Amino acid sequence: MQILIVDDNPANLELFGHMLEMLSDTPPVSMSDPGAALAWCADNDPDLVLVDYMMPEIDGLEFLRRFRALPGKEQTPLVMVTADTQNKIRHEALRLSANDFLTKPVNFIELNARVGNLLALGRAQRQLAHHAARLADEVRKATADIAAREREAIYRLSRAAEFRDPETGSHLLRMAAFSELIARNLGLPEDECERILAAAPMHDIGKLGIPDAILLKPGPLDSTELEIMRRHAQIGADILADSASPLLQAGALIAASHHERYDGSGYPRGLAGEAIPLYGRIVAAADVFDALTSARPYKPAWSFAQARSAMEAGCGSHFDPACVAALFRDEAALAAIRQRYDDHHPSPQQQLKEAA
Structure with a gap:
């Protein structure tokens, strides 16, 4: 499971990285430039994104808006870090389909619990998707077999007339x-x-x-x-x-x-x-x-x-x-x-x- 952390503060990046590294089998990807992070997301598929709201040029809301516009990123879990008093920001983030929030100062236990739950949900969804794909493949094969038998029966019936x-x-x-x-x-x-x-x-x-x-x-x-x-x-x-x-x-x-x-x-x-x-x-x-x-x-x-x-x-x-x-x-x-x-x-x- 790949986690992406986006924050313009190097200290926060290091802190969040240490907090989250035990939740994933892959070290978190930490990026201080939200523009570069969006470019990275265009070529990669993180399983979860943790993004700070307070960033220059591209804030958390704009990042969320552009992130959701990327192909295949419509359902990727995203957690936004905000201050406790920023309810208006939270409401706008919810409208843009943020999945969860963390309040500054971030609590280690809360961070692990919220991110862990989202990752577990993502694993379950991926397993369901794989299972559905396997079932669809089996249905396609069965349908192809039925169609082949139907074509063979039709051909043999047509040959009866030709004889x-x-x-x-x-x-x-x-x-x-x-x-x-x-x-x-x-x-x-x-x-x-x-x-x-x-x-x-x-x-x-x-x-x-x-x-x-x-x-x-x-x-x-x-x-x-x-x-x-x-x-x-x-x-x-x-x-x-x-x-x-x-x-x-x-x-x-x-x-x-x-x-x-x-x-x-x-x-x-x-x-x-x-x-x-x-x-x-x-x-x-x-x-x-x-x-x-x-x-x-x-x-x-x-x-x-x-x-x-x-x-x-x-x-x-x-x-x-x-x-x-x-x-x-x-x-x-x-x-x-x-x-x-x-x-x-x-x-x-x-x-x-x-x-x-």
């Missing part, structure tokens, strides 16, 4: 990472970027409700089949609806809106422009970009330049121009995501661990 579709599990991881990249480049808060990363794989969960004859049909769909296929957006939203989980709420929003088009020609609700939820606009761009730049049985993978040209041509009609601009703001990051989640490497098990 009924020609697309790969790597597609889920890539488009989720592309979605996060768009969100970051749009300046969304960290928690929202993480939520989009975790929720994006649920975008096509509604395919679980589409008959195999339509979902796996090798040729073009007729108008009736196309209408049934388009129901997967609303089915996905219904599967995830009414959850208390912010992550599943985001998934429901994405499932319902990622096939909307910026000009209002999309489905299921025909929303346009900013009436389409931002999460849906982000995932729409990320999903199409990955589809264009991935090889499929019916087409080769497009280059980034080809995909960019096609998507920029669709800005204002299919896509939100801001989302497309954010997607292509960092092509090195796009390439890194594609390499990391290649269709053949790493293994699905490794990908699942990374997603969780």
Whole structure:
């Protein structure tokens, strides 16, 4: 426990130092210049300050005012030494949050008792703070574990839909990472970027409700089949609806809106422009970009330049121009995501661990 003594009288400094040295495991710091003492306090954290009121230039009240203004010094115990008749000074010191007073001439027993009590209180408060920090850390770890398990369950559920579709599990991881990249480049808060990363794989969960004859049909769909296929957006939203989980709420929003088009020609609700939820606009761009730049049985993978040209041509009609601009703001990051989640490497098990 570190005690700071501030008094312009060298005799008082020596006297108080001798009186207090037995209360702390560290010798008291004694300073006769209050300005220098404040500068020292800016770089150090005393556990208690004993300051005299009667000092030139910077008196005890002004010292207290400046001391409390220093970062982290709002609760540091401070004892002021005053004369017995200075009640007005004491009242002002209390207003400025002095913790206790000593009256001149200072009594050794009283000094030790008052300072000892404040130091004991400080120790207890510090122990409580450390205990609270440990508990908070344990809560953070437990919460992180729960969130990781939730993300893993969501990813596995999303993979169940993908197993009924020609697309790969790597597609889920890539488009989720592309979605996060768009969100970051749009300046969304960290928690929202993480939520989009975790929720994006649920975008096509509604395919679980589409008959195999339509979902796996090798040729073009007729108008009736196309209408049934388009129901997967609303089915996905219904599967995830009414959850208390912010992550599943985001998934429901994405499932319902990622096939909307910026000009209002999309489905299921025909929303346009900013009436389409931002999460849906982000995932729409990320999903199409990955589809264009991935090889499929019916087409080769497009280059980034080809995909960019096609998507920029669709800005204002299919896509939100801001989302497309954010997607292509960092092509090195796009390439890194594609390499990391290649269709053949790493293994699905490794990908699942990374997603969780």
